[in-house]
Amino acid sequence: MLFENGKPSKSGTLAKKSVKKEKETPMMKQYNAIKAKHPGALLLFRVGDFYETFGEDAIKASQILEIVLTKRSNGAASAMELAGFPHHALDTYLPRLVKAGQRVAICDQLEDPKSVKGVVKRGVTELVTPGVSFNDNVLNVKKNNYLASVYFLKQTVGVSFLDVSTGEFLTAQGDQAYIDKLMQSFMPSEVIYCRVQKEQYEAAFRDDFNSFQLDDWVYTHEYGYDKLLKHFGTNSMKGYGIQNLEAGIVAAGAVLYYLEATEHKNVSHISTIGRIEEDKYVWLDKFTIRNLELLSPQHEGGVPLIQILDKCVTPMGARLLKKWVLLPLKDKRKIEERLNVVRYFKEEEDVLDTLVDSMQQVGDMERLISKVAVGRINPREMVQLKRALQHSLPVKEALAKCDVPELKTLNDRLHSCELLMDKIEKELQNNPPLNATQGGMVNEGVNEELDELRKIAFSGKDYLNQILEREIESTGISSLKIAYNKVFGYYLEVRNVHKDKVPETWIRKQTLVNAERYITEELKTYEEKILHAESQINVLEQQIFQNLVLLAADYVAQIQQNAAVIATLDCLLSFANIANEYNYAAPSINDTRNLQITEGRHPVIERNLPIGEEYIPNDVNLNDSEQQIMIITGPNMAGKSALLRQTALIVLMAQMGCFVPAKAAEVGIVDKVFTRVGASDNLSKGESTFMVEMIETASILNNLSDRSLVLMDEIGRGTSTYDGISIAWSIVEHLHNQKGSRAKTLFATHYHELNQLATDFPRIHNFNVAVKEVGGKVIFLRKLKEGGSEHSFGIHVAQLAGMPPTVVSRANEILSHLEKDKIHTKNKQKLKEVPQASQLTIFNAADPKSEQIKDALEQLDVNALTPIDALLKLNELKKMLS
Numbered sequence: 001m002l003f004e005n006g007k008p009s010k011s012g013t014l015a016k017k018s019v020k021k022e023k024e025t026p027m028m029k030q031y032n033a034i035k036a037k038h039p040g041a042l043l044l045f046r047v048g049d050f051y052e053t054f055g056e057d058a059i060k061a062s063q064i065l066e067i068v069l070t071k072r073s074n075g076a077a078s079a080m081e082l083a084g085f086p087h088h089a090l091d092t093y094l095p096r097l098v099k100a101g102q103r104v105a106i107c108d109q110l111e112d113p114k115s116v117k118g119v120v121k122r123g124v125t126e127l128v129t130p131g132v133s134f135n136d137n138v139l140n141v142k143k144n145n146y147l148a149s150v151y152f153l154k155q156t157v158g159v160s161f162l163d164v165s166t167g168e169f170l171t172a173q174g175d176q177a178y179i180d181k182l183m184q185s186f187m188p189s190e191v192i193y194c195r196v197q198k199e200q201y202e203a204a205f206r207d208d209f210n211s212f213q214l215d216d217w218v219y220t221h222e223y224g225y226d227k228l229l230k231h232f233g234t235n236s237m238k239g240y241g242i243q244n245l246e247a248g249i250v251a252a253g254a255v256l257y258y259l260e261a262t263e264h265k266n267v268s269h270i271s272t273i274g275r276i277e278e279d280k281y282v283w284l285d286k287f288t289i290r291n292l293e294l295l296s297p298q299h300e301g302g303v304p305l306i307q308i309l310d311k312c313v314t315p316m317g318a319r320l321l322k323k324w325v326l327l328p329l330k331d332k333r334k335i336e337e338r339l340n341v342v343r344y345f346k347e348e349e350d351v352l353d354t355l356v357d358s359m360q361q362v363g364d365m366e367r368l369i370s371k372v373a374v375g376r377i378n379p380r381e382m383v384q385l386k387r388a389l390q391h392s393l394p395v396k397e398a399l400a401k402c403d404v405p406e407l408k409t410l411n412d413r414l415h416s417c418e419l420l421m422d423k424i425e426k427e428l429q430n431n432p433p434l435n436a437t438q439g440g441m442v443n444e445g446v447n448e449e450l451d452e453l454r455k456i457a458f459s460g461k462d463y464l465n466q467i468l469e470r471e472i473e474s475t476g477i478s479s480l481k482i483a484y485n486k487v488f489g490y491y492l493e494v495r496n497v498h499k500d501k502v503p504e505t506w507i508r509k510q511t512l513v514n515a516e517r518y519i520t521e522e523l524k525t526y527e528e529k530i531l532h533a534e535s536q537i538n539v540l541e542q543q544i545f546q547n548l549v550l551l552a553a554d555y556v557a558q559i560q561q562n563a564a565v566i567a568t569l570d571c572l573l574s575f576a577n578i579a580n581e582y583n584y585a586a587p588s589i590n591d592t593r594n595l596q597i598t599e600g601r602h603p604v605i606e607r608n609l610p611i612g613e614e615y616i617p618n619d620v621n622l623n624d625s626e627q628q629i630m631i632i633t634g635p636n637m638a639g640k641s642a643l644l645r646q647t648a649l650i651v652l653m654a655q656m657g658c659f660v661p662a663k664a665a666e667v668g669i670v671d672k673v674f675t676r677v678g679a680s681d682n683l684s685k686g687e688s689t690f691m692v693e694m695i696e697t698a699s700i701l702n703n704l705s706d707r708s709l710v711l712m713d714e715i716g717r718g719t720s721t722y723d724g725i726s727i728a729w730s731i732v733e734h735l736h737n738q739k740g741s742r743a744k745t746l747f748a749t750h751y752h753e754l755n756q757l758a759t760d761f762p763r764i765h766n767f768n769v770a771v772k773e774v775g776g777k778v779i780f781l782r783k784l785k786e787g788g789s790e791h792s793f794g795i796h797v798a799q800l801a802g803m804p805p806t807v808v809s810r811a812n813e814i815l816s817h818l819e820k821d822k823i824h825t826k827n828k829q830k831l832k833e834v835p836q837a838s839q840l841t842i843f844n845a846a847d848p849k850s851e852q853i854k855d856a857l858e859q860l861d862v863n864a865l866t867p868i869d870a871l872l873k874l875n876e877l878k879k880m881l882s
């Protein structure tokens, strides 16, 4: 049974109570029984042509949908609230309920009310939840809609993602940080987890996602493994490479259970399960994804990278591109394969145009074929599927002419599915109705009986004339007439003079003064036919359509593969397009640990500069032998952050297989990118800014490798200046001296004191983003130069920001006063004297508290500490102080 937050929902309870007090009508009894089976879900109960909601569901529905709330007035359940809408408006209202976070159980009439006495049989035909939906209005074409399942197994976390609308099914397992990163990347619309793991779940993900709890028996290896074997019809999961992912299997099994529990039993389009391999992709922690604004901007009105990269013309392409952005590659060969194709398309603009033109018409082939598999495709969508296949043909033709091995491989995987395409073309009209029950969708000449029926239904007069002519000819009764009356239907009328010519088989029905009326076997049959023609037409059309759906179901695997090929092509074409449009260069990828960017630019800022302004390019060189760490100082607004981010973005774009905003870029494969940019407030989650800063930094320092790229922007600014400098200083030292991981680092700071580090450490170099001071005004040159800098020009920025002149001039006064103060210089001297890689002298031997803290620190085994332990320890030390 399903539970919401461990207990049945209020609405389920209320509905029961309010009806039980009085005598239940049979229908309400049925309603209550169904409602009780789906606690936590808002029940849409089909009554005739309406979907009705009752009790608390009605109150919720009326608020969310802005529909009228009434009270049920027919005796027994007089106190019951009621709100409903016409059944044909389901597509409009359902998405609104789901988007408002509701789980919606759709309860339909399972038999024809006309053929039943008493209460019609009803049942829930679908439970739509935010993570499990096929409804186009719930889904966003450019986004996958993932359901995630999470399972904690000691230190390992298993996760599984399913987009039921495309059939994509994935699993992974790893430590908390890895799964957290995946969750932030895949951004599931709904997460299911084991009820008894509530605490762990909430500690890990707080209330980041819509969540739902399942019973603990669902989250067992035995159950999950068996579920997967049954679904895929195999006797092991070895072929999918997930046999040993114990936690991953448990999480994936629960996904399949949940599909069943939500009445999604027909899911043959989920034909494979993939493993998200941690070591195949560049590690981006969740802070990096956020700080680099890869998929969404940090602030309203901002532009994320994806918006620049996405020129895809198909929904599949747009969805795949998001994955490419979040999962850049580490395999040089694979990256080069993508780059080769982009280079080719960039040069062969005709091919690019042909492909883009055809693919523009392909539409969402991936979701259409999923609808075929689950039997939810409508006639109009079937015609769209045909068009998708038709427009894939020129793609195939164009690819066949391309002399690039990677494109040949893609072309080999593209199926033309001609038989299916021709059959849809032959059988379905080009503009069929939306609903298969409406009729009028099948072409003429497909089915003789159907054609006959249509003749009867739509060309009745002609048909009767044909009978009349035939009868006149065979009987010789020239004045014969056909007419209709309500009493005995169609009849033949014979004037008395011709009475003797009437064949014996005719049945006399009426005698008039001058004539007699007869019916014949043929007319009777015709009459029956015409009466039933329309309903028969519908039945036959539906049969023909169903057969078409069955045929299309044989093509699920092929069309899914086509969709994957088209999506890949779309992303590569998009890369080629932007390379041309924005003047990007092909990066050169190698296995060294060097990064050499010549005239690099920020892909997003350069597209959003005010008219007339040009982005100033800069070089960045980093390696593990001479220049491992660049300390970048410079005034506020100089462009330090932009430089840091562009460096990471160029590396990531290169490893996605995309050309880069630079004159040239040599990229030695990077395996992890870490950023700590700015001190963003996280008060809503109960953490102080500085705490967040330290958590994020700790996660960087604990996960470094010699291929990592680290960006640190103003680390330490969340605390007092001296604490900040001390922390920043020791972090840089740590990055430089860490054995076995000379992570390439860009360190932007306002602490000019850190410039001292360059003299003390061989692989640390100072740079500054240049400005020019002319007549008391600062001109931003945006050019990176070697050497440190002395000023921050913060007051100048305050002036630019419109600070009252009195405040600005007072600030200048205070600054000059402080600058004269020797503390500044003395402190600098002090830092210089600090022995390298040792604790900064912050302890006073005369102070017992200080000694106590020192002892505690000395006893610590830093290598054995997790980031959380470290923070707890820090807190303990702080308490010692007070």
Ligand SMILES: Nc1ncnc2c1ncn2[C@@H]1O[C@H](COP(=O)(O)OP(=O)(O)OP(=O)(O)O)[C@@H](O)[C@H]1O
Pocket: 605, 614, 615, 616, 617, 634, 635, 636, 637, 638, 639, 640, 641, 642, 643, 782
């Ligand atoms: N190379 C460049 N060419 C043109 N404009 C740039 C360049 N770099 C930065 N800018 C512009 O300058 C603005 C400020 O840059 P940025 O935020 O990188 O400054 P900063 O040095 O990090 O400032 P702060 O120290 O105040 O955080 C950017 O928003 C961008 O509009």
